[in-house]
Amino acid sequence: MRRFIKWIGNFSVAMLVLISASSIYLILQMKIHPNQVPSIFxxxxxxxxxxxxxxxxxxxxxxxxxxxxxxxxxxxxxxxxxxxxxxxxxxxxxxxxxxxxxxxxxxxxxxxxxxxxxxxxxxxxxxxxxxxxxKVGYALNFLKSGKGLISFMVVIILFLIIGIIRKYIQDSKTSIKIQ
CATH class of the missing domain: 2.10.109.10 (Umud Fragment, subunit A)
Structure with missing residues (x-):
């Protein structure tokens, strides 16, 4: 179960990095070529x-x-x-x-x-x-809104905090077993 949760966490982080990089690339394309639909490959x-x-x-x-x-x-x-x-x-x-x-x-x-x-x-x-x-467009439109962007950022921060807490607890358990 832990291996699965770790895999989901790693996959989520990889997807966030990919989406962020793609978004930056598309935004730059829109600035350079405002009259064209941006594309990736x-x-x-x-x-x-x-x-x-x-x-x-x-x-x-x-x-x-x-x-x-x-x-x-x-x-x-x-x-x-x-x-x-x-x-x-x-x-x-x-x-x-x-x-x-x-x-x-x-x-x-x-x-x-x-x-x-x-x-x-x-x-x-x-x-x-x-x-x-x-129906993915509805979610994307929500994410474009102020509330959606804030919600998305809160979720990301929560995932990071949960990951840090889990790492801290695992390190604590490991150091207790060693002593």
Whole structure:
């Protein structure tokens, strides 16, 4: 049991370090390139804000997009693109249309009754759906808030204090046995 608890503690610390390093990297990327979605090794994370892709994706889900060559995009792929209002939208490709030697994409949200009004040019595509985490977006939004950040910091400090106390108790027991 102790080995399991120690493993969980080590795993938690490793995850916190990884998340912290990734967050710093993403923040730096956002500062350097403010008009682009930051990525790590070609993967981008976004939060779903609407139900237009239900039942596959719901509001509050976190999605991981993989950068792709738009030439490889095909019908039924779920892509994220910048619409003409410069907003990111994640919808499914329903058809390809040739126009002036360029392939354009018709898209539609799974829960929508009609296709999107505008055709999507290859340069508008930012990635293809790779994976999604249901409802994780709600937790991330909470962590972005003041209360969430403070709660997160308190939990981390508590874990550190508990670890120090456990180490102190173990050292005390060891020194008592030695004497």
């Amino acid at each position: 070609g993967y981008k994370t976004l939060l779903v804000l609407s139900g237009s892709m239900e039942p596959l994706l719901s509001a509050g889900d976190m999605i991981v997009m993989k950068e792709i060559d738009p030439a490889n995009a095909k019908v039924n792929d779920v892509i994220t693109f910048k619409n003409n209002a410069n907003t990111l939208v994640t919808h499914r490709i329903v058809s390809k249309v040739q126009s002036g030697g360029t392939t354009l994409f018709a898209t539609k949200g799974d829960a929508n009754n009609v296709e999107d009004n505008e055709l999507i040019a290859p340069k508008q595509i930012t990635g293809k759906l790779f994976f999604h985490f249901p």
